Amino acid sequence: MSLIQVSNLTFAYEGSFDHIFENVNFQIDTDWKLGFTGRNGRGKTTFLNLLLGKYDYSGKISANVHFEYFPFQIANKEQQTLDVINDITPDYQHWELMRELSLLKVSEDVLYRPFDTLSNGEQTKLLLAALFLKENHFLLIDEPTNHLDMNARQLVSDYLHTKSGYILVSHDRAFLDNCVDHILSINKTNIEIQKGNFSDWWENKQRQDQYELAENEKLKKDIKRLSESAKRTSIWSHEVEKTKNGTRNSGSKVDKGYIGHKAAKMMKRSKSIEHRQQSAIDERSKLLKNVEHADSLKISQLAFHKNxxxxxxxxxxxxxxxxxxxxxxxxxxxxxxxxxxxxxxxxxxxxxxxxxxxxxxxxxxxxxxxxxxxxxxxxxxxxxxxxxxxxxxxxxxxxxxxxxxxxxxxxxxxxxxxxxxxxxxxxxxxxxxxxxxxxxxxxxxxxxxxxxxxxxxxxxxxxxxxxxxxxxxxxxxxxxxxxxxxxxxxxx
CATH class of the missing domain: 3.40.50.300 (P-loop containing nucleotide triphosphate hydrolases)
Structure with a gap:
């Protein structure tokens, strides 16, 4: 076991005014099966490329492992599949490869066919088998399920369930649930890690979102009530202060000391209400930063003249x-x-x-x-x-x-x-x-x-x-x- 430590990571693409990451801090255990999720365009693939050292960034990423990216880029897809495996992982024992292929239910004969004649599912399984033969490597697996049928997805998911030491980018909920034990999520304003599978993370997120939405509504009402109260108190204080220079209805002189004391007391109360109002505003500003807005979509389909x-x-x-x-x-x-x-x-x-x-x-x-x-x-x-x-x-x-x-x-x-x-x-x-x-x-x-x-x-x-x-x-x-x-x- 070792740790991948990310400290104050900041990155923006050249010519862009917007940071993809800004002062990001977290750590990853290399024994984890880590699911990586977040909305499109938030920087999942960018982060994988930063781990691979493809871009310059500020901050620090420290790790005692080598990173390997999936899918592996193959220069010549027309060569035999066994040669493709040898290019990816030169130092392996044949029995180790056969063990991995057995887990993935891939027959040995595919090794002696041109790689480009294999189906998408077979190619994915072969490349994963080759990459997991590498020792002391932390795998960055980027959306392996695309174009895989349901049976192939289940096989690959079951295979990853037996492994550890990877980051898996996938948007397939059932696939993630079966083969990850932690979730790394890129939110709107931060990156966070939680223990558990995708369903655990999603349940926690919904609970947190509902709590923040309820708190937000409560604070909105508090701010409105305090604002109205502060306004009334300020008016009362002003009216009382004006009576210092007037007379009572009976014609007797007013007690300016008493009225001044009363006005000051009201003003103090007004300031207290304003302070509470500002505190409520400050608390509200901390909420809803990572609540994902998913407004309803609409579709207006034409009716056909026949059923x-x-x-x-x-x-x-x-x-x-x-x-x-x-x-x-x-x-x-x-x-x-x-x-x-x-x-x-x-x-x-x-x-x-x-x-x-x-x-x-x-x-x-x-x-x-x-x-x-x-x-x-x-x-x-x-x-x-x-x-x-x-x-x-x-x-x-x-x-x-x-x-x-x-x-x-x-x-x-x-x-x-x-x-x-x-x-x-x-x-x-x-x-x-x-x-x-x-x-x-x-x-x-x-x-x-x-x-x-x-x-x-x-x-x-x-x-x-x-x-x-x-x-x-x-x-x-x-x-x-x-x-x-x-x-x-x-x-x-």
């Missing part, structure tokens, strides 16, 4: 001589939230593209309603570039509504001035989702919409789909999201 929007009967899809799926049959009816499930490579994305209208070769019967309008969110965000204003105009959506949705998804106004290509992976995905929510359509088709998206935004999207019940067909490997959202599951 059934589309139907597939015994559909098979082929690419050349390769069959990706066979005998697929299901219908899409208004109000249904359909999860398309299956292992990677089972044809889920191909089915979505077929229904959306792309030129996909298929056999069988496929029907969809005439004049059916569809909004599509793809997995790919690499095409996104330019500013948000031009993007809204080129896609024919309302710019104000588009930016309002992004604000609700935790975009700062500073982001609106940046080029989309500079956004984080999660922020780019939010651009696609916000665009989709702005489009007036009968059906939404989303292909792995939650990749890279933070947990709080996932919960906002869940609430949206549950409240408005739009017709949606989606592929998503976040188990909890699917369980909460899907009204029907189609297994390929």
């Amino acid at each position: 059934q929007l589309a139907e597939l009967e015994h559909v098979s899809i082929n690419y050349g001589d390769k069959t990706v799926c066979t005998d697929v049959s299901f219908t899409i009816e208004q109000g249904e939230r359909i999860a398309l499930a299956g292992r990677n490579g089972s044809g889920k994305s191909s089915i979505l593209k077929l229904i959306y209208g792309e030129d996909i070769h298929y056999t069988g019967t496929f029907r969809k309603g005439s004049q059916l309008k569809i909004s599509f969110v793809s997995q790919d965000t690499s095409h996104l570039q330019g500013n948000l204003t031009d993007y809204a105009r080129s896609n024919g959506i309302d710019e104000s509504l588009f930016k309002s949705i992004l604000r609700k998804l935790d975009f700062s106004r500073v982001q609106f001035e940046k080029d989309i290509s500079a956004f984080s992976g999660g922020q780019k995905k939010k651009v696609l989702i916000a665009k989709s929510l702005c489009e007036k359509v009968h059906l939404h088709i989303w292909d792995e919409p939650l990749n890279y998206i933070d947990v709080i935004s996932r919960m906002q999207i869940e609430e949206l789909l549950l409240e408005y019940s739009p017709t949606i067909l989606f592929v998503e490997h976040d188990r909890e999201f699917c369980q909460n959202i899907a009204t029907k599951i189609v297994e390929l």
Whole structure:
């Protein structure tokens, strides 16, 4: 066991006026299974890069371990997988590698295939196995679940559960709950560490947020009451002071000493109330700094003239001589939230593209309603570039509504001035989702919409789909999201 000590860490990107981190202090035990969470754009990947020494910073990071980043960058993906393993971890015993592959349920024969022929799940498992062979290394595992199907996620989660000595960035709640024992969270104003899994952290956060919101309301009422009381007392004191130079109704002279004493007493009371009021204001200023604002999203879907929007009967899809799926049959009816499930490579994305209208070769019967309008969110965000204003105009959506949705998804106004290509992976995905929510359509088709998206935004999207019940067909490997959202599951 050793410690990673972070002291007075301060960092901002060159040319930026905003600090990503400012005077941050905490320590990490290298035996921990540490889950790393925070909203998109808060600096999770930046912090991992600081540990790797990629950027200059002020403050100090001290550690007696070597850091290793996942996913490992592979120069030549066409070489044999065994050669890729040797490049990552030259000094290992073959039996050790086989032990790791056994835990991950990967057969030995994949080692003798070109790396680029392996599925995403197989590549992820092989790279994790190779990295955990390294001794005295603290692993920085950055979003390993993206593009993994549910079965692969469960296997990788179970594997990490048997390990220790890593930071894991993931937004999949069930995945984190199974394999971490501490949570490192980047909040709005600080970084904090708590013992327990994600659900423990989230329960504590909600409890703290509710306490602060209740205290805030109480102090707001106290400040208002004290303000009104101070104002009344000040007026009374002023009126009493004026009577020193007047006379009583009986015509006798006033007792200026008594009245002066009474006025001073009232003024003292007024000052006391003002002091209490200021104390209440000071206490209130300490609250709500880390309460995440997750305003409700809205969707306005068009009603279709028929209850059934589309139907597939015994559909098979082929690419050349390769069959990706066979005998697929299901219908899409208004109000249904359909999860398309299956292992990677089972044809889920191909089915979505077929229904959306792309030129996909298929056999069988496929029907969809005439004049059916569809909004599509793809997995790919690499095409996104330019500013948000031009993007809204080129896609024919309302710019104000588009930016309002992004604000609700935790975009700062500073982001609106940046080029989309500079956004984080999660922020780019939010651009696609916000665009989709702005489009007036009968059906939404989303292909792995939650990749890279933070947990709080996932919960906002869940609430949206549950409240408005739009017709949606989606592929998503976040188990909890699917369980909460899907009204029907189609297994390929």
